[in-house]
Amino acid sequence: MELLKQLCEIHAPSGEEYRMKDFLLKYIQKEKKHWKVKPEIYHGDDFQDCIVLAFGKPRTAVFAHIDSIGFTVRYFNQLLPVGSPDAETGTMLVGEDSLGPIECELDFDKDNHAFYKFGRQIERGTTLTYKIDFREDRSFIQTPYLDNRLGVYIALKLAETLQDGVIAFSCWEEHGGGSVPYLAKFIYEKWQVKQALVSDITWVSDGVEHGKGVAISMRDRNLPRRLFVNRIIEIARKRKVDFQLEVEGMGSSDGRELQLSPYPIDWCFVGAPQHGAHTPDEKVHKKDIKSMLELYTWLMKDL
């Protein structure tokens, strides 16, 4: 889990994914010699801070967003949310401006506006993220940013054995999106890929529990095409992977932008459930990580 810990520690709130992009590019360059298939790597000006990996003859694309929620420093000691953070007074935030590294404390006024407490003023536009406190025991991983560093981790593990498929590392997912539209365009036009899986983290709820397997989401705020979801459920059954069916009315993912893109791409969210979404204490059961990777491995073969 050392790789997962490293991923969590990278400061990459939506709009500032470049540090994560740099880390991933180095990691991929170093590791790909051990992978079953060496992928083509697409990045640079036409991809902003995204990366696309193409293995063999792709039929299905995995999307894993590399941004996180956080805060932007406004005027005085005010903070604006990046995405929808959910944290309490006293949460430690980290970042850096031209005067140096920052480690400050989150505070709220009586109207629930967020502020920082720090010995000096922080420069306008500086972004802050949760200070990482990575906790691991026999059953659980707990740390800020399992959403979605765990989805990225699964994609990197999947890459080790992947023969045919695309892995797309996307940006801005936590704050309105904006990269999936051109990633979908690229992937559809280059390989006619019409199937997508969203490697992301969902919620423990009254119907989805820790340790009972990866969640296949039949819907969230958006409705994926049922015929595609049914195929995924069939594969999970046939391959005897532990899984849970999720049915939600809220929440969204890179799937939303695939749904709205001008390409007929089917999508389904497949991911481990967590407790404490968007808090500094996101928690996932190790069994669910294992079955998530297992299911992705089968899906990329069978779809």
Add this chain to the structure above:
Amino acid sequence: MELLKQLCEIHAPSGEEYRMKDFLLKYIQKEKKHWKVKPEIYHGDDFQDCIVLAFGKPRTAVFAHIDSIGFTVRYFNQLLPVGSPDAETGTMLVGEDSLGPIECELDFDKDNHAFYKFGRQIERGTTLTYKIDFREDRSFIQTPYLDNRLGVYIALKLAETLQDGVIAFSCWEEHGGGSVPYLAKFIYEKWQVKQALVSDITWVSDGVEHGKGVAISMRDRNLPRRLFVNRIIEIARKRKVDFQLEVEGMGSSDGRELQLSPYPIDWCFVGAPQHGAHTPDEKVHKKDIKSMLELYTWLMKDL
């Protein structure tokens, strides 16, 4: 009105339009020999559950959405809305899961969350729609799902005499959209079609009445380009079709997605007004159905 009744009876909530697609493909294959022009029929993998019919040299496209509102079974006896259903306690809902056909009753708790009442648990993700009760008298048709089976009906009737144009049967309109973007791309790129009409059902209101003619919508939540709307009004006047001008601040349609597509496609909503939108008792005046078909027939000639 037998065809309209058949259309209403097909279970096709957003995301599960495949049954409607199958019905329409069979209907079109059977009927097209009687049509003035035999259309090219586009469907399959690149169209998900949509169908595109192309007649002659198209200048204008008609969009008719084939999905409906409904419910998804969540956990226990909970229901989530598909689109925005508006129904009361006791409304009969129908569907099917692996254990067999379902006919159950809608209920609400004190927080207005929807539930079902049924003798057994229904499988997660199962969709339910209103049980059809088709009522017809001298003046009115009343049934669930006139929105938008009536828009589909008009498109099929229009097809009988259409010489030049596209008819696009779209999906997911009731729940966030997602097919119009690629349909618009296809239609614009293949035939440079820049004019679109939305064949859908609107509201009886303080300015639009039953039996006074089809409504030409000058705006809803979205603003179509005025110069295009003006041309439609002129044609309706010139051809002496009964019509009413609608001006709304709310509501939306496939027109929204045409507006936002990366193609310069003008659009206008043209449809009969109904009472009881999204309830099991949607009601439309027969005169308004007649003038709707009449106006579409002229518009496809004159635009």
Add this chain to the structure above:
Amino acid sequence: MELLKQLCEIHAPSGEEYRMKDFLLKYIQKEKKHWKVKPEIYHGDDFQDCIVLAFGKPRTAVFAHIDSIGFTVRYFNQLLPVGSPDAETGTMLVGEDSLGPIECELDFDKDNHAFYKFGRQIERGTTLTYKIDFREDRSFIQTPYLDNRLGVYIALKLAETLQDGVIAFSCWEEHGGGSVPYLAKFIYEKWQVKQALVSDITWVSDGVEHGKGVAISMRDRNLPRRLFVNRIIEIARKRKVDFQLEVEGMGSSDGRELQLSPYPIDWCFVGAPQHGAHTPDEKVHKKDIKSMLELYTWLMKDL
């Protein structure tokens, strides 16, 4: 400032930008002979009511929206907003229907629904805009519709000396958008332009003041890519233009649609701050107009 006054006086609420398009086409035809580089001019059917000017070898595009907020006449004496007008009882509104020119008074009922007071009924769908009252003193310009006639003015002044770049006059910005998607497509596909500046007007706030220089917006409701914003800030510093850094959680612009487009186009909002946004009394400091033009001139050279 005669040109700015003329621009303010044109009735062009969202959806009815054609009068502004006509004015701009005439202006550009007349003036371009004095410009350093004569641009190619793109308009017509494939651009609805938009105009694109291309100078030299474009690397960066400036977007200036030509629509304004206003009202649509509904039924009886009811008004619906176009965009989000912010005006008080008694505000004078102007427009025209088939019976002639209209100058009427804005009123509200106790539920804050808007109405008009006028000697006769106004035709359905007629649009009304604020009556122009252009005020100028040594320091300030005050008039309805500085948002965004001032952004258009800056684009036209920039055109006089522009060597390489695109100027795009967009529509519907105040009411949900719909032209930027195809403008972005055109500009990216034709010239591979991946850099965009949004020439629009922002807010005086607790961190942005009158007379302190043009605002470079580090974020609003949307998050532009930080690496691009940083380059703009560096250029402003290097070229010693007066500027202010803006950091907002609300508000949106043509940048939103660039963000969501299927093209990897970086964008940044760069514009003068105003007091009284969307009221009939929008007010901008002349110094901020000057530094806005200055910064655009440098950015189009240095980016």
